[in-house]
Amino acid sequence: MSGKLYIIGLGPGAAEMQTPQAAAALAEATDLLGYGPYVGRVPERPGQVRHITDNREELFRARHALELAADGRIVAVVSAGDAGVFGMASAVFEAVHKGDPAWRQLDIEVIPGISAMFAAAARIGAMLGHDFCAISLSDNLKPWELVLERLAAAAKAGFVMALYNPLSRARPWQLGAAFDCLRRHLAPTTPIVFATAISRPDEQVEIFDLRDADPLRADMRTLVMIGTDATRRIERPGNTPWLYTPRSVETIT
Amino acid sequence: MSGKLYIIGLGPGAAEMQTPQAAAALAEATDLLGYGPYVGRVPERPGQVRHITDNREELFRARHALELAADGRIVAVVSAGDAGVFGMASAVFEAVHKGDPAWRQLDIEVIPGISAMFAAAARIGAMLGHDFCAISLSDNLKPWELVLERLAAAAKAGFVMALYNPLSRARPWQLGAAFDCLRRHLAPTTPIVFATAISRPDEQVEIFDLRDADPLRADMRTLVMIGTDATRRIERPGNTPWLYTPRSVETIT
Numbered sequence: 001m002s003g004k005l006y007i008i009g010l011g012p013g014a015a016e017m018q019t020p021q022a023a024a025a026l027a028e029a030t031d032l033l034g035y036g037p038y039v040g041r042v043p044e045r046p047g048q049v050r051h052i053t054d055n056r057e058e059l060f061r062a063r064h065a066l067e068l069a070a071d072g073r074i075v076a077v078v079s080a081g082d083a084g085v086f087g088m089a090s091a092v093f094e095a096v097h098k099g100d101p102a103w104r105q106l107d108i109e110v111i112p113g114i115s116a117m118f119a120a121a122a123r124i125g126a127m128l129g130h131d132f133c134a135i136s137l138s139d140n141l142k143p144w145e146l147v148l149e150r151l152a153a154a155a156k157a158g159f160v161m162a163l164y165n166p167l168s169r170a171r172p173w174q175l176g177a178a179f180d181c182l183r184r185h186l187a188p189t190t191p192i193v194f195a196t197a198i199s200r201p202d203e204q205v206e207i208f209d210l211r212d213a214d215p216l217r218a219d220m221r222t223l224v225m226i227g228t229d230a231t232r233r234i235e236r237p238g239n240t241p242w243l244y245t246p247r248s249v250e251t252i253t
Numbered sequence: 254m255s256g257k258l259y260i261i262g263l264g265p266g267a268a269e270m271q272t273p274q275a276a277a278a279l280a281e282a283t284d285l286l287g288y289g290p291y292v293g294r295v296p297e298r299p300g301q302v303r304h305i306t307d308n309r310e311e312l313f314r315a316r317h318a319l320e321l322a323a324d325g326r327i328v329a330v331v332s333a334g335d336a337g338v339f340g341m342a343s344a345v346f347e348a349v350h351k352g353d354p355a356w357r358q359l360d361i362e363v364i365p366g367i368s369a370m371f372a373a374a375a376r377i378g379a380m381l382g383h384d385f386c387a388i389s390l391s392d393n394l395k396p397w398e399l400v401l402e403r404l405a406a407a408a409k410a411g412f413v414m415a416l417y418n419p420l421s422r423a424r425p426w427q428l429g430a431a432f433d434c435l436r437r438h439l440a441p442t443t444p445i446v447f448a449t450a451i452s453r454p455d456e457q458v459e460i461f462d463l464r465d466a467d468p469l470r471a472d473m474r475t476l477v478m479i480g481t482d483a484t485r486r487i488e489r490p491g492n493t494p495w496l497y498t499p500r501s502v503e504t505i506t
Contacts, residue, residue, distance in 0.1 A: 009371075016277070019367065021269035058500075082367075084374045086500070090382025093497035097487050104489045110375035114272065114335075114365045118262075121337045122363035129343025130395075131403055133386035133412055142383075142502035150384055150410045157406035158399070159386055234350050236357045244346035247311075247339070249395035 003069035004028075005106055007089045009082040009113020010041055014199035017114045025111055029076035033065050034088070038078050056140075058088060062095035066103050082115040086136050086164045116223040117162035120195030123205055125234070125242035127193060127225050130249070132160035137167075137174045144174070148181050155185035160245050161226040166218045175215035175224065182226060186210055191227040191243055194218055207233075207241065256322035257281075258359055260342045262335040262366020263294055267452035270367045278364055282329035286318050287341070291331050309393075311341060315348035319356050335368040339389050339417045369476040370415035373448030376458055378487070378495035380446060380478050383502070385413035390420075390427045397427070401434050408438035413498050414479040419471045428468035428477065435479060439463055444480040444496055447471055460486075460494065 006025040011017040026032070026042055033039075033051045044050075053061045061077065069075045079087030089110050096103045117134060121127040133154050137147060154161050166175040182190075188211035196204040196219065206217060210226070218224055227245065234242040259278040264270040279285070279295055286292075286304045297303075306314045314330065322328045332340030342363050349356045370387060374380040386407050390400060407414050419428040435443075441464035449457040449472065459470060463479070471477055480498065487495040 011272070014274070016274035017272050017365070019264070019270050019272055021267070024269070082371045084371060084379050084381050086383075089375070089379035090497050090500045093379045093382075093487065093495055094485075094499050096495070097485055097497070104487060108495075110379065112270070112367045112371040112375040114367065115371065118335045118337060118365040118368065122342070122365040126337050126342035126346045126363065128337050128387075129346075130339075131386065131388045133384065133407070135384045141500050146411070146502055150412070153406045153410035154386070157403045159403070232347075232350055234346065234357060242346055242349070242361075244343050244350070246347050247343045247389075247394050249399055 003072045003106065004074045005065055005069040005092070005108045006076045007083045007092050007108065007110045008076050008078050009084070009087065009111060010038060010078050010080055011114040012081060012116050012119040012199045013041065013197065017119065017199055019111070019113065022111050022113060026076055028074055030074045031068050032076050032078065033061055034078040038080050042078065058091035059095055062088065062091040063099060065092065066095055066099060066106065069106050070103065080116070082113045083110060084112065085115045085134060116164070116198060117225065119198040120193065120223045120225060123195065123198055124193055126244035127227065127231065128160050128162070129245035130160065130230070130247055131158070132162065134162045134164060136164045137178055138165040138171065139174060147178070151178055151181050152185055155182055158228050158230070160228055160231065163224040163226065166222055166224045167215065168220050175218055179210065179213055179215060183210060187229055190229065191231050191233060193225040193243065194222050195225065196222040205240065207243065256325045256359065257327045258318055258322040258345070258361045259329045260336045260345055260361065260363045261329050261331050262337070262340065262364060263291060263331050263333055264367040265334060265369050265372040265452045266294065266450065270372065270452055272364070272366065275364050275366060279329055281327055283327045284321050285329050285331065286314055287331040291333050295331065311344035312348055315341065315344040316352060318345065319348055319352060319359065322359050323356060333369070335366045336363060337365065338368045338387060369417070369451060370478065372451040373446065373476045373478060376448065376451055377446055379497035380480065380484065381413050381415070382498035383413065383483070383500055384411070385415065387415045387417060389417045390431055391418040391424060392427060400431070404431055404434050405438055408435055411481050411483070413481055413484065416477040416479065419475055419477045420468065421473050428471055432463065432466055432468060436463060440482055443482065444484050444486060446478040446496065447475050448478065449475040458493065460496065
């Protein structure tokens with residue numbers, strides 16, 4: 001077992017946001033595994049084998065990657081953003097945990113990437129400027145009640161939120177239900193950002209108040225960010241406003 | 254006002270984890286501003302002016318950067334990790350908000366970086382594999398009671414936690430008090446990771462159970478991660494175990 005398994009975060013899309021560490025691992029790999037659109041971002045190389053699987057087949061893909069590495073291949077499993085944030089890293093280690101004990105001796109290296117929430121926050125100012133959390137709205141892997149509990153807990157505790165997997169064809173109502181939940185805990189004017197395809201040619205950033213936010217503005221490529229009552233808006237005539245959350249919490253006296 | 258202001262996340266330390274976008278902006282800058290150890294990571298360039306300030310002078314540094322950009326300079330303000338995560342981005346936008354209205358017309362670009370928590374999670378497996386939060390333990394900028402409230406809320410809601418600014422000479426007791434708070438809400442065997450100087454020559458990663466975690470193992474360069482009852486440990490004879498938090502939440506039936 002002299003193979004290697006890289007689990008790589010490709011970043012949000014633009015090549016200039018992919019780390020040299022990720023690029024070097026991609027160049028070294030004999031086998032590339034991932035969801036089609038993410039594998040499609042990696043330049044093709046002669047001799048490198050591409051194994052494309054559907055978005056819902058993470059554990060199958062993880063086991064396949066481990067088998068290839070155990071066979072001595074140099075394997076790269078790719079995710080968008082950071083592979084440790086709702087990406088392939090957790091799936092691979094779950095497959096190791098439940099799989100062949102020999103896999104625990106494999107050389108596995110996780111290569112972090114720029115996550116969608118950092119790229120989105122950067123575009124709009126400094127939305128994540130104080131304590132924040134990341135929540136996946138997908139209820140494929142956890143009960144919806146738990147999603148609602150976490151949204152309510154984060155809102156009451158004053159965390160800025162980054163909502164991953166807000167919406168898909170198979171999950172059309174979750175983001176609207178999340179907004180309904182948040183409206184019970186946050187002011188109607190709380191800023192909401194829809195950040196879609198950040199750093200890619202079809203990038204779009206939109207800002208709404210919580211009371212007006214229309215969930216159907218989001219799609220699978222959207223990260224939704226929810227401010228707190230501390231998040232501030234800097235108006236700029238003729239330009240998109242900047243949003244930032246101050247580092248200081250002012251004590252009300 | 255034809256200047257430019259870049260707010261740059263340098264990543265955790267290793268050059269291979271710094272994005273090409275950050276490197277290009279650093280190469281373009283006429284003026285570099287930041288805390289000494291972070292500015293010190295940037296290779297010196299003839300003609301580029303370095304303005305080094307102390308760690309506690311963020312707003313002063315932010316105003317200085319804005320004044321230089323307003324004077325037509327190409328300014329780079331640097332943070333470790335991601336500048337939007339407890340870094341300089343929030344301080345700069347706060348300075349814009351409270352400062353000269355003309356600053357709102359400046360060309361300001363935030364360049365995201367690999368945050369300490371992503372680099373640390375990658376080293377240990379996939380600790381942040383499901384919903385997670387980031388909390389700064391510094392009570393310089395917010396009341397300590399609010400820190401405790403957020404720790405308790407995050408523990409009860411099942412978020413993995415990344416604790417920034419756990420300890421410094423001026424704040425020696427906060428991490429111990431945070432562990433005491435967490436012990437009231439989390440199992441004694443909850444895994445705790447101390448990740449220090451990740452990707453730098455003196456990198457160190459240590460894993461403890463919550464019941465045994467000694468706050469004095471941390472210093473200013475340490476990121477502390479707190480698992481949940483879902484976080485799993487993969488034992489590897491002769492090697493550091495891997496930790497991962499599964500994407501799925503198993504419903505107890």
